[in-house]
Amino acid sequence: MKLALITATLLSISSFATARTSQSASIDTRIIYNDSLEMSVSTAREMLSEIMTVVGLHANFELKEAKVDNIEASISRRKRYILYNPEYIRWVNNITKDKWAAMALLAHEVGHHLNGHTIKRSGSKPALELEADEFAGFVLYKLGASLKQSQEVMKYIAMKEASRTHPARNSRMLAIENGWNKAANANEATVSVKR
Numbered sequence: 001m002k003l004a005l006i007t008a009t010l011l012s013i014s015s016f017a018t019a020r021t022s023q024s025a026s027i028d029t030r031i032i033y034n035d036s037l038e039m040s041v042s043t044a045r046e047m048l049s050e051i052m053t054v055v056g057l058h059a060n061f062e063l064k065e066a067k068v069d070n071i072e073a074s075i076s077r078r079k080r081y082i083l084y085n086p087e088y089i090r091w092v093n094n095i096t097k098d099k100w101a102a103m104a105l106l107a108h109e110v111g112h113h114l115n116g117h118t119i120k121r122s123g124s125k126p127a128l129e130l131e132a133d134e135f136a137g138f139v140l141y142k143l144g145a146s147l148k149q150s151q152e153v154m155k156y157i158a159m160k161e162a163s164r165t166h167p168a169r170n171s172r173m174l175a176i177e178n179g180w181n182k183a184a185n186a187n188e189a190t191v192s193v194k195r
């Protein structure tokens with residue numbers, strides 16, 4: 001059992017590494033993961049800094065483990081926070097066997113901050129969730145994830161049907177796809193200009 005778990009973890013780490021190296025050489029930052037399903041604060045910070053690198057901004061967020069339901073973006077006393085429950089991240093890592101899942105969650109929360117949702121203080125609304133999802137798709141393309149890897153987490157965390165706060169899974173996967181395609185098309189345009 002333990003061996004199986006380690007093997008699965010190593011497999012997910014190696015596929016993560018492969019996906020990354022197949023991407024643009026301009027991304028030279030690299031995350032070192034240990035072979036556990038935990039996400040330490042320092043790992044999470046490194047992931048956050050990778051996300052901010054591809055959007056060209058400084059990470060002025062405080063990333064903290066907290067007793068929240070899962071992961072959330074918030075503002076308190078004019079400071080921007082991303083709070084996450086380590087148990088939730090462990091569960092996501094475990095069920096997806098893929099490090100891109102946590103990256104997608106983190107990118108989604110960054111998307112809430114950068115789209116100004118946390119300033120509005122309106123809480124979760126379907127339209128805002130889709131904007132954050134689109135941002136996550138955009139960032140994940142830039143970081144080297146395939147479309148499938150970018151969408152994978154939604155199979156587990158998104159509800160099939162829409163709710164008052166969140167869109168249905170299909171809409172969320174489509175929003176990620178839109179963001180991912182946006183980054184891919186921009187990349188293509190850059191390449192053709194260079195030629």
Ligand SMILES: [Zn+2]
Nearest residue numbers: 108112129132
């Ligand atoms: Zn959200």
